[in-house]
Amino acid sequence: MSTALFLIQLLNGLQLGVLLFLVAAGLTLVFGVMGFINLAHGVQYMVGAYLALAFTGLTGNFFAGLALGLLAALVLGLALEFLIFRHLYDRDHLDQVLATFGIILFLNEAARTIFGPTPLTLDPPEILSASIPLMDGLLYPVYRLALIAVGLLVALGLWLVVNHTRTGMLIRAGATNPDTVSALGVDIERLFLVVFGFGAMLAGLAGALAAPIFAVEPNMGDDLLITAFVVIIIGGIGSIRGAFIAALIVGLVDTLGRSLVTDLLRLFLDPSSANQIGPAIASMLVYILMAAVLFFRPTGLFPAKGAA
Amino acid sequence: MTDAARDGADPEEATSAPPSVSALLGPPPRIAGNRLDWALGAVLLTILALLAIPGEALLGPYIAGLVMKAMILALAAISLDILIGQAGLVSLGHAAFIGLGAYVTGISLEEGLYDATTILALTVAASALFALVTGAISLRTSGVYFIMITLAFGQMLFFAASSLSQYGGDDGLTLWSTSELFGTGILQDDTGLFRVTLTALAGGWLFAGLLAGSRFGRVLRAAREAPIRTETLGFEIFRYRLAAYVIAGVIGGVAGFLLAHQAEFVSPAAAAWQRSGDLIIMVLIGGMGTRSGALLGALAFVALEEGLSLVLHEWRLIFGPLLVLLVLFARGGLVAALARLTHR
Numbered sequence: 001m002s003t004a005l006f007l008i009q010l011l012n013g014l015q016l017g018v019l020l021f022l023v024a025a026g027l028t029l030v031f032g033v034m035g036f037i038n039l040a041h042g043v044q045y046m047v048g049a050y051l052a053l054a055f056t057g058l059t060g061n062f063f064a065g066l067a068l069g070l071l072a073a074l075v076l077g078l079a080l081e082f083l084i085f086r087h088l089y090d091r092d093h094l095d096q097v098l099a100t101f102g103i104i105l106f107l108n109e110a111a112r113t114i115f116g117p118t119p120l121t122l123d124p125p126e127i128l129s130a131s132i133p134l135m136d137g138l139l140y141p142v143y144r145l146a147l148i149a150v151g152l153l154v155a156l157g158l159w160l161v162v163n164h165t166r167t168g169m170l171i172r173a174g175a176t177n178p179d180t181v182s183a184l185g186v187d188i189e190r191l192f193l194v195v196f197g198f199g200a201m202l203a204g205l206a207g208a209l210a211a212p213i214f215a216v217e218p219n220m221g222d223d224l225l226i227t228a229f230v231v232i233i234i235g236g237i238g239s240i241r242g243a244f245i246a247a248l249i250v251g252l253v254d255t256l257g258r259s260l261v262t263d264l265l266r267l268f269l270d271p272s273s274a275n276q277i278g279p280a281i282a283s284m285l286v287y288i289l290m291a292a293v294l295f296f297r298p299t300g301l302f303p304a305k306g307a308a
Numbered sequence: 309m310t311d312a313a314r315d316g317a318d319p320e321e322a323t324s325a326p327p328s329v330s331a332l333l334g335p336p337p338r339i340a341g342n343r344l345d346w347a348l349g350a351v352l353l354t355i356l357a358l359l360a361i362p363g364e365a366l367l368g369p370y371i372a373g374l375v376m377k378a379m380i381l382a383l384a385a386i387s388l389d390i391l392i393g394q395a396g397l398v399s400l401g402h403a404a405f406i407g408l409g410a411y412v413t414g415i416s417l418e419e420g421l422y423d424a425t426t427i428l429a430l431t432v433a434a435s436a437l438f439a440l441v442t443g444a445i446s447l448r449t450s451g452v453y454f455i456m457i458t459l460a461f462g463q464m465l466f467f468a469a470s471s472l473s474q475y476g477g478d479d480g481l482t483l484w485s486t487s488e489l490f491g492t493g494i495l496q497d498d499t500g501l502f503r504v505t506l507t508a509l510a511g512g513w514l515f516a517g518l519l520a521g522s523r524f525g526r527v528l529r530a531a532r533e534a535p536i537r538t539e540t541l542g543f544e545i546f547r548y549r550l551a552a553y554v555i556a557g558v559i560g561g562v563a564g565f566l567l568a569h570q571a572e573f574v575s576p577a578a579a580a581w582q583r584s585g586d587l588i589i590m591v592l593i594g595g596m597g598t599r600s601g602a603l604l605g606a607l608a609f610v611a612l613e614e615g616l617s618l619v620l621h622e623w624r625l626i627f628g629p630l631l632v633l634l635v636l637f638a639r640g641g642l643v644a645a646l647a648r649l650t651h652r
Contacts, residue, residue, distance in 0.1 A: 031452070037452065037455075039585075084632055084636070087636055088635070088636075091635070093398065093451070093452060093455070094392070094398060094588070094592060094596070095592075095635045095639075097398075097400075097455075097585070097588060098588065098589060098592050098631055098634075098635050099631065099632045099635040099636070101585050101588075101589065101631065102627070102628040102629065102630070102631030102632040102634075102635070103628060103632060104628070105624040105627055105628035105631070106624060106625060106627075106628025106629055106632075107628075108624070109622050109624035109625050109628065110625060112622070113622050113625065222582070226459065226463065226581060229456055229459070230456075230460065233453060233456045233457075237452065276471065276473055276474075277471070279471055280467055280468055280470070280471030283467035283470070283471070284463070284464045284467050284468065287460040287461070287463050287464045287467075288464070290456075290457070290460050291445060291457060291460055291461065294445075294448065294449050294453060294457050295445055295448060298448050298449045298450075298453060299449075299453065300453075
């Protein structure tokens with residue numbers, strides 16, 4: 001593989017990692033702080049993509065569409081928290097899995113009914129639609145670079161909020177020991193609402209940003225959700241730092257794996273069987289990675305709970 | 309909070325004398341009444357058996373196929389309930405075993421192996437091996453991590469099945485002929501397959517019931533309620549749980565074997581994580597810890613799916629909110645509701 005191709009794969013991996021982080025950040029906080037398994041988090045990603053698409057069509061401007069889409073995603077997240085999730089925090093994990101599974105079924109089907117089953121596309125905004133040469137013979141779309149930059153900026157912002165504000169301190173405390181935080185007189189319900197709304201908005205942002213790159217379709221959140229779960233399990237539940245590092249690892253492993261595994265297998269297998277086994281192993285790579293991490297560290301790389 | 313931490317924080321644990329074995333492994337918890345569980349299952353199976361006598365003549369091929377599919381899913385749900393309801397192990401990768409059984413069957417048939425007993429033996433061996441390896445790794449974790457690692461193994465199998473390009477890949481594999489049982493075509497004939505499926509379901513249901521009442525089942529429940537105490541009493545929890553995982557996996561594999569025969573088609577979708585989610589739904593709407601609940605749950609699930617899709621093409625728009633309402637307002641599932649009715 002040429003250097004240029006490798007660099008493109010590296011950037012694509014980084015881009016996937018950044019998207020995964022945006023989804024995983026909310027997931028790991030909701031999971032860590034509230035002990036709540038939200039399978040419907042992936043749907044927020046799908047909803048974000050559709051909302052951005054719809055509002056861009058309505059306003060004719062990508063950025064206006066993005067802003068309105070984010071706002072709507074936030075409202076939806078808060079509404080779900082208020083109407084349903086709030087009543088499930090002290091239930092066992094099975095009930096949470098079941099209820100959020102029901103929400104997935106509903107929202108996926110609603111998206112299919114409203115927007116149709118065919119994948120839709122959204123054009124990137126005019127000023128970001130060009131490609132720039134990174135090196136000789138390597139053109140890379142500006143939009144994708146912008147996506148990576150936005151993702152990294154959000155990660156930085158999140159790190160600042162979580163580590164250097166009072167709310168962030170409460171979130172960290174909540175992830176480590178929610179009972180004590182509640183006993184100290186913190187309005188845990190409001191904290192939950194904030195964390196939840198924020199997480200839903202981040203997932204919506206990821207979906208909206210991904211809309212110009214990937215096809216927008218009703219089930220787009222399902223696969224991403226599972227990968228995001230892999231991320232937070234590898235990173236350690238409740239840890240933003242873990243989610244960030246694991247998201248980048250998973251993004252890179254998945255993207256590079258898809259192009260490298262087959263080539264690697266060709267070294268010691270005949271081409272036809274390499275072509276057959278390669279893609280299978282590549283799709284399994286992140287799961288193998290997760291199983292391996294859990295084998296050696298049963299609570300992930302940076303477990304937040306039990307740290308104190 | 310880990311189980312260990314919770315056990316350690318239990319003041320009773322520290323001060324009271326260790327409970328005797330019989331106290332700890334006392335009668336099984338009467339979640340919805342053990343007698344009700346047996347009775348409900350017997351009634352359901354009798355109804356299914358009555359349906360099987362006239363077979364297709366009464367039901368018509370479509371409904372008969374639907375009932376068969378429901379029975380196969382019920383068998384898988386019963387096996388999942390051994391994990392969830394007895395051992396307290398929530399697996400989100402149980403559909404992998406259905407997929408594995410279906411693919412072992414499909415590939416055997418495609419390769420010209422038509423003897424049902426051989427295929428079944430291969431299915432059992434493959435499921436047991438897969439369960440043994442993945443179970444041994446998964447059981448190192450607990451709680452949410454267990455849910456996720458079983459999901460991961462399920463996904464691995466899903467992608468492995470999708471990559472079998474000589475056996476259909478993503479599109480799945482149509483089976484042009486199914487297997488012969490002792491040289492007869494009983495598995496190829498719809499009425500015969502209906503009876504075989506019913507027999508397998510009844511067998512699985514009976515087995516799960518005997519398992520729950522046995523010493524093995526009691527140890528599983530004790531390990532779920534108080535792992536440290538059980539361990540202290542000298543039970544190696546890990547082995548019991550692994551054995552339960554293998555048993556459930558093998559039954560799931562057999563369900564896959566039957567599914568391949570019923571659908572005459574195998575595809576990776578049988579192993580998809582959404583299917584594992586469906587199985588959990590079946591166990592929960594029936595009422596977990598009750599094998600008849602899993603049976604009822606699977607029948608209700610298929611009936612709901614089919615009934616709602618008659619009313620509305622986008623039936624998930626109704627089914628999704630229904631699930632949410634069920635969780636919010638009807639705790640304990642259908643069996644608990646039945647128990648409340650019968651106790652009045």
